[in-house]
Amino acid sequence: MVGIVLASHGGFAEGIYQSGEMIFGHQDNVAAVILKPSEGPEDIFQKLSDAVASFDDQEEVLFLVDLWGGTPFNQVSNLMDGHEKWAIVSGMNLPMVIEAYASRFSMESAQEIATHIVDVAKDGVKTKPESLMPAEATPVAEKAADDQSTGAIPEGTVIGDGKIKYVFARVDTRLLHGQVATGWTKAMNPNRIIVVSDNVSKDTLRKDMIRQAAPAGVRANTVPLKKMEAVAKDPRFGNTKALLLFETPQDALAAIKGGVELKELNIGSMAYSEGKVNVNKVLSMNQDDIDTLRELQSMGIKLDIRKVPSDSPEDPDALLKRAQQLVDEQK
Structure with a gap:
């Protein structure tokens, strides 16, 4: 099973880990790693290393981080040296995390999951009223679902x-x-x-x-x-x-x-x-x-x-x- 590390500045990763567990249940081979205000790059690098070491499979690891170019991201990048199967996705949100959990049922590659969850994370950003959504951001999937209505299909078909x-x-x-x-x-x-x-x-x-x-x-x-x-x-x-x-x-x-x-x-x-x-x-x-x-x-x-x-x-x-x-x- 692909291991997943949630990494962030402050307690964000721990909070989203708890939210994911509430919704999807306990997950094995998942770890939350945070950078505290009093800590430096070396501290989170060690935490990331320890998290990966706790996984059953250390060949396939997916890192979900809060911010591209931030310290958690940079230290994951340093840790990735020599691990060609690992992957990082930034902009972590709850839909992304839940989709990553679910994808482990059918996908065995960290990089395959990384590619798959990006669109789901984007679709998780919505507004109410719906009219506030930029026109180009209206999810294509929603329109496709609407088109499946049987209302336009003759009875007996x-x-x-x-x-x-x-x-x-x-x-x-x-x-x-x-x-x-x-x-x-x-x-x-x-x-x-x-x-x-x-x-x-x-x-x-x-x-x-x-x-x-x-x-x-x-x-x-x-x-x-x-x-x-x-x-x-x-x-x-x-x-x-x-x-x-x-x-x-x-x-x-x-x-x-x-x-x-x-x-x-x-x-x-x-x-x-x-x-x-x-x-x-x-x-x-x-x-x-x-x-x-x-x-x-x-x-x-x-x-x-x-x-x-x-x-x-x-x-x-x-x-x-x-x-x-x-x-x-x-x-």
Whole structure:
């Protein structure tokens, strides 16, 4: 696996390391190196050397630095002498770091990842209102995603094999947020995110926020349950690789019964509300939730209990047993 060093003036690298871990989970072979105000070039050179020495593979190393020509950059350049496979990318931002993490799933070369993440880092710079963006900076990927809408395609047209592909489905009270827009999207590589919710589909503000939260190149839609059932049968979505998001397991169960053919369902976040019990740090349940998840299991749906891709899945049977005990104690 390619080793990644995040390097900066001050605590920036440590902060972005923590942010990346919150979104994408713990990462092996990643180190944050900072230059403190009281330190000099020799100090950070030694820290960089120690970071590389801690990696499993010291042949493939990618350095993400804050500023081209700054001391961290210069000392990485000195360290690179004789290491032809290493690479440096400056202008480090969070989209760049997350993309670098995700790229290690499919790329084994530091230099290949370096080339790939530059455009992602640029696409991470956006404005609101969108009209403030320079015309030439409008991401081409967003236009391409808009062009994929089936609105202009006659009904009955068969695209590809005529069957929508579900690359990932998740129950998450927060729906589309950082862990989903970066971590899970990068890991599962959908070309469309579909939020399935009767409530959210009636909320213009939330729908707009979901659309804006989608990563570059991936279109986000919000549809009610009945609309999702129609989409599942629409042959115009044959080239669609969809990531589905549900607010509740009840919505997921209804969609599956309505014809959405899922084999696995990730349970990522279920917020606490009155009458529920905290089963772990991110999952709160009541009797209806437990019964719904057990019904999903009885239908052959595999429950994947984890927050981010790098987490180890929890045993769903053990978790439901613990949830039932807590609910019974509450009665």
